[in-house]
Amino acid sequence: MRRQWLAQILWERWGVALEVASNVCKAYLRAFRKCPENLSMSLDSWRRMLWAQALGDQYNKLAGEVYQTWLQLRYDYLALTxxxxxxxxxxxxxxxxxxxxxxxxxxxxxxxxxxxxxxxxxxxxxxxxxxxxxxxxxxxxxxxxxxxxxxxxxxxxxxxxxxxxxxxxxxxxxxxxxxxxxxxxxxxxxxxxxxxxxxxxxxxxxxxxxxxxxxxxxxxxxxxxxxxxxxxxxxxxxxxx
The missing domain is CATH 3.40.50.1000 (HAD superfamily/HAD-like)
Structure with a gap:
């Protein structure tokens, strides 16, 4: 569900085609689950790098903004009701x-x-x-x-x-x-x-x-x-x- 929300935001805010946005989010999630952190880097730096790789050459300049959006969605979703x-x-x-x-x-x-x-x-x-x-x-x-x-x-x-x-x-x-x-x-x-x-x-x-x-x-x-x-x-x- 969060992946769908973020793909929609990528399309609405940055003009990334929905199919491309969905594939980007899937690629990030795969990389994140495989290796959620790298002890040689801060958590923020590591995750931004994963987003840059998932976004590819065309959109990697958005990595910082996309990461912050993902982080906000993540904790909004996980927050205790x-x-x-x-x-x-x-x-x-x-x-x-x-x-x-x-x-x-x-x-x-x-x-x-x-x-x-x-x-x-x-x-x-x-x-x-x-x-x-x-x-x-x-x-x-x-x-x-x-x-x-x-x-x-x-x-x-x-x-x-x-x-x-x-x-x-x-x-x-x-x-x-x-x-x-x-x-x-x-x-x-x-x-x-x-x-x-x-x-x-x-x-x-x-x-x-x-x-x-x-x-x-x-x-x-x-x-x-x-x-x-x-x-x-x-x-x-x-x-x-």
């Missing part, structure tokens, strides 16, 4: 709430900061800071250990069967809740969630009606750990979102 913000605030009155995201450290923390996510979670883990990524069970257990809870006391809520739901099962969490992003049917070859809900705001219907309020740490902070603190594990890759 007021309903989801309200949900997270209410959940934190009764539960610990954590965020585990796959991806490179710089790119994911940029996302976390731009979307102002820290204030909604008791722990935030980025796979790029650790030796493991979802669905590896250890990344879930790090979050549990930090919060001082047992895996069986936790549920995993996510939109990806192959990382979120499988990871929750592999970590022996108390349950998994799938929030599909589209009308995808559960494939028998994929991990089966314990529950499926249409929208994340339906989550309270699955939770205890009179939960016990946890004792929150007075010095609550966002957890950010470095690689040397842990044993080597599998490599990390971006989710490309």
């Amino acid at each position: 007021p309903e989801v913000q309200n949900l997270l605030q209410k959940l934190r009155q009764h539960y610990f709430v954590g965020l585990i995201t796959n991806g490179t450290s710089r790119a994911q923390w940029e996302k976390i900061e731009r979307l102002h996510l820290r204030s909604f979670f008791d722990v935030v883990l980025v796979s790029g800071d650790l030796p493991w990524e979802k669905p590896h069970h250890k990344i879930f257990h790090v979050a549990c250990d930090y919060l001082g809870v047992k895996p069986q006391q936790c549920i995993m809520v996510g939109d990806k069967l192959e990382t979120d739901i499988l990871g929750g099962a592999e970590a022996n969490l108390g349950g998994t809740v799938w929030v599909p992003l589209s009308d995808i049917q559960v494939d028998g070859n994929l991990p089966q969630p314990d529950h499926v809900i249409e929208h994340v705001t339906d989550l309270p219907d699955l939770l205890p009606k009179n939960p016990k309020v946890p004792r929150f740490r007075r010095n609550s902070r966002t957890l950010r750990v470095s690689l040397p603190d842990f044993e080597d594990g599998n490599s990390n890759s971006s989710d490309g979102s």
Whole structure:
């Protein structure tokens, strides 16, 4: 959907033919998913270069403006709605709430900061800071250990069967809740969630009606750990979102 919006903007604002604009956006997305960042360059410089390559010789002079437009669309699309913000605030009155995201450290923390996510979670883990990524069970257990809870006391809520739901099962969490992003049917070859809900705001219907309020740490902070603190594990890759 964002790709279609941007292709339309390329046509309306800069006169790029729609078919060409669509191909440009596809080329950028392929390159971005293959290598979302280059540690020898800043995130902005790397992404502008990817746009310049996707735009080709005829339009590469537009790379800077197109990149800024894409970045704005990206975070407008990813921003939490007021309903989801309200949900997270209410959940934190009764539960610990954590965020585990796959991806490179710089790119994911940029996302976390731009979307102002820290204030909604008791722990935030980025796979790029650790030796493991979802669905590896250890990344879930790090979050549990930090919060001082047992895996069986936790549920995993996510939109990806192959990382979120499988990871929750592999970590022996108390349950998994799938929030599909589209009308995808559960494939028998994929991990089966314990529950499926249409929208994340339906989550309270699955939770205890009179939960016990946890004792929150007075010095609550966002957890950010470095690689040397842990044993080597599998490599990390971006989710490309």
